[in-house]
Amino acid sequence: MSVSAASLSSQRQRVLSLYRQILRLARQWPGRPGVADPATEAAYIRTEAGTLFRQHKSLSDPAVIESHIAEAESRINLALHYNIPYPRMPNLPPGCLATPGQPKRRTARGMDDALPAYMKSYKSGYAPKIK
Amino acid sequence: MLGICRTKASLTLQRLAKLNSFRALSSFTVVPKFALPSSNKHISTLSGISQHAIQRCSQWRCYASASSAGLSQDKITERVMTVIKLFEKISAEKLTIESHFMKELGLDSLDHVELLMAIEDEFGFEIPDQDAEKLNKPSDIIKYLCEKMEDRQYVCM
Numbered sequence: 001m002s003v004s005a006a007s008l009s010s011q012r013q014r015v016l017s018l019y020r021q022i023l024r025l026a027r028q029w030p031g032r033p034g035v036a037d038p039a040t041e042a043a044y045i046r047t048e049a050g051t052l053f054r055q056h057k058s059l060s061d062p063a064v065i066e067s068h069i070a071e072a073e074s075r076i077n078l079a080l081h082y083n084i085p086y087p088r089m090p091n092l093p094p095g096c097l098a099t100p101g102q103p104k105r106r107t108a109r110g111m112d113d114a115l116p117a118y119m120k121s122y123k124s125g126y127a128p129k130i131k
Numbered sequence: 132m133l134g135i136c137r138t139k140a141s142l143t144l145q146r147l148a149k150l151n152s153f154r155a156l157s158s159f160t161v162v163p164k165f166a167l168p169s170s171n172k173h174i175s176t177l178s179g180i181s182q183h184a185i186q187r188c189s190q191w192r193c194y195a196s197a198s199s200a201g202l203s204q205d206k207i208t209e210r211v212m213t214v215i216k217l218f219e220k221i222s223a224e225k226l227t228i229e230s231h232f233m234k235e236l237g238l239d240s241l242d243h244v245e246l247l248m249a250i251e252d253e254f255g256f257e258i259p260d261q262d263a264e265k266l267n268k269p270s271d272i273i274k275y276l277c278e279k280m281e282d283r284q285y286v287c288m
Contacts, residue, residue, distance in 0.1 A: 016240055017260050023248050024257075053241055 001104070011065050018072045022049045025076065032083055045085045052121050067120060074118040087119055186190050208275050215278055218246050228270045243267075250276075 025043040031038030052072075059065050072098045090111075095103065097110040112123045208228070216223050220242050225235065232238045232246065247263050254276060258266070265271050 012240070013264070015258070016244055017243050019241055020248070020260065020263070023245065024140075027248075027252070050241070053264075054239075056237065057241065 011062060011069070014069060015065070015072075017113065018069065018076070019049060019053055022072070022076060025079070030083065030129055031086070038083075041085050044079075045079075048085070067117070071118055071120040072115075078118060087122070090119065175226075202280055204273070204277055207280070208273050210251065210253060211272050211276065214249050215269055216245065218242075218249060222245075226272070229268055231268050247272075263282065 010124065022045060026042040026049075029038050029040055029042040029045065056065075056068055059068070075087065077089075092106065092111055092114060094106055095108050097114065115122065132180070160245055211227075214229070215221060215226060220238060221236050230236055232243055233240070238246070244263070247266065250272060251258055258275075262275065266275055
């Protein structure tokens with residue numbers, strides 16, 4: 001599997017500029033007056049971005065990196081749109097992934113597949129460790 | 132060293148004076164700081180002078196006083212090194228002006244981004260991406276900041 005150096009370094013630049021964009025967002029985070037304190041949410045944005053970007057920093061497959069870039073971009077866009085930096089957690093109650101043969105089964109793989117793109121780093125009930 | 136700021140201010144005011152026959156202004160070379168607000172009032176009552184030109188004069192005035200307030204090369208060096216020392220991922224013993232962030236101080240590229248954000252916060256302006264990837268040592272940062280300050284009519288001594 002040959003990967004061109006140019007694509008890796010341009011991906012690297014995109015990743016770093018995404019990280020920079022998120023940190024700039026955290027600087028000017030407006031918060032929701034009366035509901036959410038801007039300083040707390042800005043701190044959350046910084047720790048979340050730091051944790052998630054560092055978790056995946058040794059990835060090498062460009063397709064996987066591309067899907068993580070898409071995850072970051074969708075989280076940025078959702079945060080900007082709703083003014084809420086936290087991801088909307090999926091609700092997968094028992095039986096929601098039922099098939100005719102397996103009416104009650106909820107497999108880990110099924111739940112992972114059901115996650116939206118912006119939750120890619122939160123697989124199988126996994127929450128990133130906050131440092 | 133402050134000659135650049137004052138010459139430009141005086142040239143603009145001379146041009147303004149010629150445009151509007153305000154002879155009192157046309158022969159000065161140095162405008163004391165307290166004199167400018169009152170002469171602003173005279174200027175603004177004359178027709179044809181843009182508010183923009185007056186604002187630019189008072190901006191030059193501000194820059195002239197700010198260059199004594201900590202933008203010489205030594206002061207910039209001091210501020211940059213303080214910011215870098217406060218960054219918790221860098222050990223202060225290994226830090227020198229020429230130490231490379233990634234190779235000698237062991238930062239990764241994400242830490243580098245965070246460090247440059249801290250410097251942007253300190254100095255109050257944004258560093259674009261293409262410039263940011265070249266700033267790998269404290270001396271690079273100091274040189275870059277001096278150039279940027281010169282562009283904005285601060286003076287680096």
